Amino acid sequence: MGGDVIKPITYFQDMPIRKKIQIINILIILPSILFLTITLYNMTLNQVMERALRSSDHKLELITNTINTLFNNIENYSKLAIINKPYQSVLNSDGTDPQSLEDIQLMYVGLTSLVESSPYIDSVVIQSIQGNKTYYTNNLTNVTENNLSIYPGDQLITAKGSAVWIETFQSPFLVNAQHINLLAVGRRIINISNGIPLGYIYINMDESKLSKLYGNDEEGLQSKLMIINANGTIISSNDPGLLQTTLDTEKLQMIFSNDNSSQIFDNGKETTIISSKALSKKDWRIVYEVPSKALMKDQWKITLFILGYGALGLLFALVLSIVFSNWITKPIVRLSRAMMAVGNGKLDTRSPITSKDEVGQLAYKFNDMVGEIQGLMDTVNQEEKQKRSLELRLMYSQIKPHFLYNTLETIRSMALMTKAHDISKVVKALGDFYRMSLNKGQELIPVIQEKKHLESYLYIQTIRYSHIDYIIDFDSQIENCRIPNMLLQPLVENSIQHGLREKQTGALCEISGFIETKDGADVVCFVIKDNGKGMNEELLANIWHREQNQLDLSSFGIRNIQERIQLRYGPGYGISISSVIGSGVEVQLRIPLAFDKKGLPERSVKSS
Template identity: 35%
Template sequence: MRDRLRRWLFSLYNLWKVKSIQLILTISFTVITLGVMIVVSVILYDKFAETAERNAHLSNQQIVEQVNYNLELYLRGMTDVFGSLEQRLRDTGIGSGGEPALLEPFETIAGTRKDLVSMTLLTLDGEPIFSLPSGGMREGLRLREQGWFQAALDRPNSLTFSLPHIQNLYKGQYKWVVSMTKVVPVVRAGRTENAVLLVDINFSTIDELCRRVSLGNKGYVYIIDEGAGNMIYHPQQQLIYIGLKYENVEQVLKYAYGSFTDEQGGERRLVTIKTVSGVGWKIVGVSYMDEIMTARKEISGFMVWLLVVVIVFVLLISAFMSARISRPIKRLERSMRRVEQGDFDLHVPVGGEDEVGRLSRQFNVMVGRIGELVEQNIREQEAKRRSELEVLQSQINPHFLYNTLNTVVRMAGSGKGEDVVTMITSLSKFFRISLSRGQNIIPVADELDHVRNYLIIQKVRYKNQFEFQITADEQVTGLLTMKLLLQPLVENAIYHGVELMPDPGRIEVRANVCDGKLRFQVRDNGLGIREERLREIRQELYGLGGSPANGKTNDSTTRGDGSGVGVKNVHERIRLRYGEPYGLVMESEPEEGTTVTLWLPLLREGGRKE
């Protein structure tokens, strides 16, 4: 399957290559314009849709807050009425006829407020002391078992509001009410005692406040209490009671204020919550997302039609423009084919001062100078070979100078005089060998001394995070080598090997003679290199078909704090000077370490090669 897909893509690529420039320009203009339009359309669509959704959220929140404000205002007014009745009762007490002094103010208020249904004063044992209206109370009510009565006893110092219920205290009255109750002190028969004051308000007013709210065509508002989540008001309350409708009150109870989305009956809904202060009721606004997203559908439809119109328009314009652009290019193409066949005496007519005209003019100049450029190219290739060696050599500069000097400053500030001397001495020797009076070939002993000083500096900088060992056979005495070959490899061993190890690492540098060649080895016991990565590095070094991903190498050329010279540059320097039999070999095992081997010819004093 993979091979078939590869062949199909290759055929498509070959088909594209043989297409005319006019078709390519037409398709390119169309694709670019279409791509830009799609990107702009997506951005505008997201922006408009986001704005519409945010406005819907804000609108829902404002509506719920308005309901909350109206309800709080209403309940605050009823609380004030209750407070005035309580204060009048507290100040004047109960008269000799058993009627409290608040009879007249209650009747006055009841005459102006139709939502004030009844007032009852009860002993703590549930016996009526006084009641209005005066039509008589029903018998066998067991008032102490009423929820509003128990709420008043449980919170004797607070005004409590009951859930909506049918008021059945008085004969002939069956109204939906919300009961306000509180334990109040009264003076009765010359002594003060506690009694329960009950004031019933008509629930129709609260019902009216909520029914007038509109949250789209299907949205609504309902009210629950914050304790057990009991339903106080719902526009479909009967369906709630018989279990045909469900509200996610468990999730609502987690919020005092805010919004969330849920799904019910396959429809996504936006739920907005606001808590009524002083009462503990939660006002919940529910709106349906499909109504909120109507703007998105309208925007998406407009964008589709806009794209269709733009595509047709762009195709026509692109076909016309590409034909005008490709005509002189095709003429130049025919002339170039004649030159390809060896007709260097050809002179292409210049048809204008545009890009194609200038290209034709330069083409004529190019044909006349081909022979001259061939000769010049031979000379430049030789100069390039020499300059590449100089450029590679010039890249070897120790960029870690600033970090090393900062380390010296910190050590001096800490009073580590001996360490400062060691660092400065090593740094001095390091740069002395790096410069080498401009010489590129130095003794092997100097190269080993150079890398030793580098390791001393880095060991201090890395706070003894690694140990090192440098050994050399007697056979290498008197041999010469290119300078600055080992330091980049040691730098890699530190940065990519032992630096990331949790335990102290070890770096070994060895020089000896093997198989008639000078061999340097840099070995570390660090993290090693993955097999795939090692294969990529070898392919880049030796060109064994393919190239590393993204052109990256596992060396210090990609690090800002490295030497600026990596494995590849070291290998190229050796190859440029000594040829293909010499160079660099890398071996590594993950979690075992890495070994880099350099092979060089045996050079004696005077540059004599053995």
């Protein structure tokens, strides 16, 4: 038994390589062709169905535009007719004077011209408001007041002169000696002189002519084109037997739930493509339905043709591509995944090195480069943290000693001149100021805390400079917003020291805060405005362009705040300054709106 198995294996091993490849290809191709046949058939089927859906949409779009244009033209004809002078004159007179007889003749000429103006206008009827006078084209017979009750006069009254479309009905009167299906548009005729209703005009359209407008389709498709109302009742169709019938509930649900698009409908017996679009008049829709099998009758032939000429080449290429691509690209895929991981911030990722070829050398250099970048990143991030810590310490140190001395001197003077109540207020303000300035080392604080900080500082300053007044107006929506500590006080201090201190009377510092939208995102905007002496353009430019060793304390404070903001939030935020000589300075500061205790995530070298 074992020898019987070994002999074929030995025989196969002894075969030439060419025959081995042929046998292996046959063993692989036979099951693969079946799989490929099914796959290609489904792919081609889906593509044909997609093309059919697009074709249905396009066809229906053209038909919809044509019908909308026709309906608009018919409405325009009716609009012109209701202001026709002979029509107005006849409906407004008793018909006994000679002029009325002449107008009646002109009316009939006008009605004939209206029918001849469009091949889709079948007939026209004009009825007086009392219903006792009726005028119509000569192709109508047996027109009575009772027959005309089929027209909805109450809807025309409600429409107040606008066009009212009337769904398909079988004419109670004779049209060219027979009863036919009509659609109509009606309007109320109003005296153009005094606005009194005079009558109604009805322009009738032959439904069979309308269906010919869109009813032609490719032979053998067995398609259905129809116009339906909101209830699904068919009011026009290329199949006369469908008139006044109602579509299936499932079809209606699909049509109205998928507005203006093509869908595949399968009721278990037949699969059809249904397209629908809304018409511009009333709540009518045009629907196009075609069996999918009519579109797919040549699909199998196409699939066999593709397989017959391409199966062998596709399978051979597939086998070779799988074998050689896996062998060649596996190291590259590993290197690519390592690069993606590094790009996502995982700097501890390394690519395995399995060879010394070009890919192996590239992986070696990549690992070496990532190691150097990781070391540099750690160094830079550490330096950034140290820089931020130093800047915050420097900001805290900007509480100038002379301010403390001046405040203490103020307290001493008040102790000599007044009772202890005012002194207590100043001392409390000073204590609150330093308590909120230090803030237990917290870098982010609520806006309401910064507001209290400003109030303490400005209260002390107004005691010192009695001619200075201030207004703080923050929107209540930003009170719990988180902002960096000591963000606004240096700007207010600059406003007082350089703008208001030397102003004799009427010195005012206004601080406001509110939410505004910038590039589609909400930001917090703070405005510090004074009415001091102001600055010219040269002084404004010097604030940003002075060398580091040339900065005075005010410029340094502004630059420091600008750098703190942009370091934390990015270059899209910060300070802008404007000024007019003699009118003061306005400083605007913008940062992102953040209510979380941690604020927005700090920008680091990795994410930048």
